[in-house]
Amino acid sequence: MKEFNGNVLFLNRSDINTDEIIPAKYLTEIKKAAMKPHLLEDLKLEGFDPKTDIKGKAVIITKDNFGCGSSREHAPWALEENNINVVLAPSFARIFRQNMFNCGMLAIELEKDNINTIFNLFENSETNIQVDIEASEIFIQSKDQTQNFKFQISEFDQTLIKTGGWVEYADKHY
């Protein structure tokens, strides 16, 4: 199982698409590691600089419909290569969400109100998250705040996370 704890990168925008997460021109790369320096390179978000803001972050918290657009699994890979294995959002695009779990990574949906609360309380401070998959709970912490939220992922998604992804599961079962 992957590491699901760490510092938070806040991306305060909805509809961040996979072209923004990893531009198409890097799809000619065959090695996942080649994605690493290009994560969020084309993101349109004021004040965000991929060169300085990604380093040391392990969790993304963002707004609606994260990962829309192209089906490229290079998007989760670019996150994975930067040690970001968790994204929290009110909603995800279907293919992106599936790709995350297929790779044994977490795409956690939290209610919009909760996400807004998190942005209000934590966006401007250094924030850390711990994810307890067994208890389906996340713990958020900054130097003067703590909060916890319950989340839901399906039994199947849990199985994918624990067995290391869909290829092994499918080859065994079908």
Place this chain on the structure above:
Amino acid sequence: MGKTIAEKIFETHQVDQPFSDVNVLRIDRVFCHEITTPTAIQDLVTRGKDRVFDPEKIKAVIDHVTPAKDSKTAMQGKILRDWAKRHNIKDFFDIGHNGVCHAIFPEKGFVQPGFTIIMGDSHTCTHGAFGAFAAGVGTTDLEVGILKGVCTFKTPQTYKIDIIGKLSQGVYAKDIILHVIKELTVNGATNMVIEFAGNVVDQMNMDQRMTLSNMAVEAGATSGICLPDMITVDYLWEFIKDDYSSRQEALEAFSKYKSDDDAVYANQKTIDVTTLEPLTTFGYKPDNVKPVSQMKGTKIDQVYIGSCTNGRLEDLRIAAKVLEGQTINENVRAIVSPATPKIFSQALEEGIIKTFMDAGFCVTNPTCGACLGMSNGVLANGEVAAATTNRNFNGRMGKGGMVHLMSPATAAASAIKGEISNSNLFVKGENR
């Protein structure tokens, strides 16, 4: 209780339901291209699972960058080519025979009503035009599809969109789907199947239905389905004539997938297109849509006619009609990319290619190329394109470039004007 077409297809393809709401479906066709498949192939090799579930059901094409533009894209093509050979995948389309995946696979008769289809490409929803459940997937799902011929999907919820009324002259399927996306927004149909119905869809030919289904994913949808009818049968007849004694019999067989009258929909909307004008996008999201008339004066640097949305014969015919006897603006570069070799040669025969060239267009071989900013027309920083493609994301056609999505008629008219402009085919309130 009645069922939708998606529910019927799920029912006939379900092999397992390991957890509630997770359906493992048998997949009839796994389509592959050279951008997303090589990583799947390599992972299978690394895992010691370099197998395919059925070489007859796997179809592959090199389309995104072809001919290869550098060593990396050459290697992607080579990995796909070698793999197709080693596993005896006969329907593999390489240079000289290749075209944009979502145009060439239907043209070869690989898509039929009631099929389940996956591909490592988000616009796989295009094939829903034939009454199939076709969905884009990531590399891991593709890998399992190749290996085992199965894929998981949540139980489908359907958003039914009835498109009714009568289109004005010069307004097309592309304008309708842009309008639908504007109404639904970019995630209005997330995790849902869109079912396109209504008299306007009933009258559309397959090229038009494919334009409609192609962009369903831009509203977040898993698939965009049109119900199979005689128009579907007629398109497919040359490929299925040995399987059915008559067209009527084929239609009856396909009709069993049609949604029941009392099917239950998660959402429903009726759109009357009678007063619809030609539309275009203005921002970096496909739901940023405005009438072309409100975008007048927007200067453009490049026009691109092609792609899986609008690179088919009818699209080229319409654009050529606008271009006939005209030349493009001196400040514009214009590119047309017929989506398949068959479309290219038909366009040659009909004199359409000559019309494009006389107007000043560059004609490229069939490829995705500029659509995703890979080759054959990448924009420079700050440049603006008028394109018949399906995505206007920031940087889609080249870093710092802006893309306005529109119909082939509008793109051709804009090429002549040098700015976004309605075509002379559009006559407000004039029904065809």
